[in-house]
Amino acid sequence: EFREAGAWEFIPLEAIAPLVNDRVQLKDISNVNYVSTENILQDFGGVAVANKLPTVNSVSSFQAGDVLLANIRPYLKKVWAANFSGGASNDVLVFRPRNSQGCQYVAHILKNNRFIDYVMAGAKGVKMPRGDINSIKEYPVPIPPETTEQQKVAHCLSSLDEVIGLQAKKVQSLKQHKKGLMQQLFPAEGETTPRLRFPEFREAGAWEVKRLGEVCIICNGSSNAQDHVDDGAYPLFDRSEEIKRSSRYLFDAEAVIIPGEGMRFIPKYYCGKFDLHQRAYALSDFREVGKFIYYQLGALKGVLASKAVMSTVLSLRMPILETFKLVIPSSGEQQKIAHCLSSLDEVIGLESHKLDTLKNLKKGLMQQLFPQEVA
Known part of the structure; x- marks a missing residue:
C-alpha cells in the first residue's frame, strides 16, 4: 500500500530523538531499574538486573519509550528500548523520540548494524572506543513520507523481535536445564555419589x-x-x-x-x-x-x-x-550420562540454529526495509 507513496527523506537523529540529560536522585533508584554499560546486554539483547549501584548522588534519568545506547565499545551493540522508567550511568546515552508514536521506529533505527557501523566509524579510542556524541546526533535517519508506513515498518520488526525473544528464552531455558541436570548427574565436590542416577544404576554403589x-x-x-x-x-x-x-x-x-x-x-x-x-x-x-x-x-x-x-x-x-x-562410574553409566547430555546438546544446537536464523532474517529484512542514504 506504500509502493506509490514517494521517496523517503533523511533527518538528523537529533531532530526526531534528541539526547536528554535529565537527572534522578540515586535514592530513588534500585538495582531493578538502574541501567549501565554492564547490564545492557550485547547484540540488542535487552537488559539484566544490575549487580550494583554507583556511589554517586544522582544518575541520568530515562522514561519508558526512551532508547538507550551504551557508548563504550559501541561494537557490542548494547542498545535497549526502555519499557520502564529508571536511572542510567553517564556512559549510557538516552534518546527520547519527540513523537510517542515513533518510539518503536526510533528503537529499530538504533538497533541496527548500519547505525552501529556509523557510530564506530566516528568512535575515538582504541581499547575502549567511545562514540562521538556530536556525530551520533547527526546520524541520518530515514523517514517515509507517511506516518502510517513508519508505523507499519515498526510493527513488522517489533513482531519479529517478539518471536526472536521467545526463541532466545527457549534456548536459555534449555541451557539452564542442562546446567541443573549436570549438577545432579555428577557428584558434588568431595562426594562419590550423584544426587540423580538412572534407574538401572541406583544400586550400583559409589563412583x-x-x-x-x-x-x-x-x-x-x-x-x-x-x-x-x-x-x-x-x-x-x-x-x-x-x-x-x-x-x-x-x-x-x-x-x-x-x-x-x-x-x-x-x-x-x-x-x-x-x-x-x-x-x-x-x-x-x-x-x-x-x-x-x-x-x-x-x-x-x-x-x-x-x-x-x-x-x-x-x-x-x-x-x-x-x-x-x-x-x-562404570562404563555403562558413563555412556548413559554422555548420551543423555549429548542428546540435550543436539536439541540446544537445533534451537540455537533457529534463533540465529531468525536474527539473520531480521538483519536481511532491515537492510531492505530502510533505504540507505546516497553519499
Missing part, C-alpha cells in the same frame, strides 16, 4: 576416584601452531589444507581440549584432525568414555580453575592436570 592421568593421555600443543586462541577459551584449529602442507603437532582422534592459561578453563570436545596451540592441552586415548570425561570436566571447570597457578596469567601445569581427581 571410583581416579586421577585424570589414569583415564587418558594428556599432551601439549606445538609451538608452531598459530598464535591465536579463539575467544580466549578454545585453542582449537581445523585447517585441513594447512595440515596437508605442514609438520605441526597434529591430532586425528577423539579429544577433549583444555586451554592452558587465561581465566576460563572451559573444555571443548573435538573429533577429527586438528593442530593445537602450545598453551593448550589435548586429552585423548581415553581408558574411559571420552565424552563422559568432557562433560565431567565441564561440570568441574570451576574446581579446575581453582587449581591454576598465577605467573603472568593463570596457568594450568601438566602435573596439575595429571593429578586432577575425578570420580568415575
